[in-house]
Amino acid sequence: MNHHLTRLPPSVSQQHKAGFTLIEMLVVVAILGFIGIASFSMSGTAIQARTALTEHEKTMFTSIRLWQWLERDLEQITSRSVRNELGEPLAALFMARQQIHFSKAGWVNPLKNNRSELQRVEYQFDPLEQELKRTFWPVMDRDQDTSATAQSFTGVSDFRLQVLGANEQWRDTWPPDQSALLLGQQASQIPMPQLLRVTVVTDALGEVTRLFLLPSFPYQQDRE
Secondary structure, three states: OOOOOOOHHOOOOHHOOOOOHHHHHHHHHHHHHHHHHHHHHHHHHHHHHHHHHHHHHHHHHHHHHHOOOHHHOOOEOOOEEEOOOOOOOOEEEEEEEOEEEEEEEOOOOOOOOOOOOOOOEEEEEEEEOOEEEEEEEEEOOOOOOOOOEEEEEOOOOEEEEEEEEOOOOOEEEEOOOOOOOOOOHHHHOOOOOOEEEEEEEEEEOOEEEEEEEEEOOOOHHHHH
């Protein structure tokens, strides 16, 4: 039996061994394109996740720092009345319309400057800007040349204050009779409430409420 082998022309065989077919090239291009798109998508997702995490950490840090300031200030409230720029007496604690003014102790003095360790502080909430502003003055009884220092905490959507008076009722304002000073009552004679309830709503921590016990004893002037 005779076997006949058919050989391809040299040119055809060499062309087949020399490169890919059109279909093979299209498949390779498609695979490379898919890998590129997937890599770009994964990179974009990673960048977005990192940005979101950074923003969340920043918001969380701001909220925690706000509560650190509030606790540091409100836990050291003292019943020391003051005078404003016009020489008018102000109660040791004044509260109205999502703002609170108070006197506090514990203002550290590492440089041993000639000043009191008491401090007059104000917190005021701006619902439009959604920020809580803390302001303090370098002296207790200030004049018209006294300048204040302010710092703002953003990401605050609500700020609520209530005090518990001697009649065991929660109030949104203090003193109970805010016309008392105009009638000649001494600011130092206005009693302090028993408790202060503070509620802060932030983007990071949500709604948090704290109670602060307020001093019931009169402030001694010689403690400054």
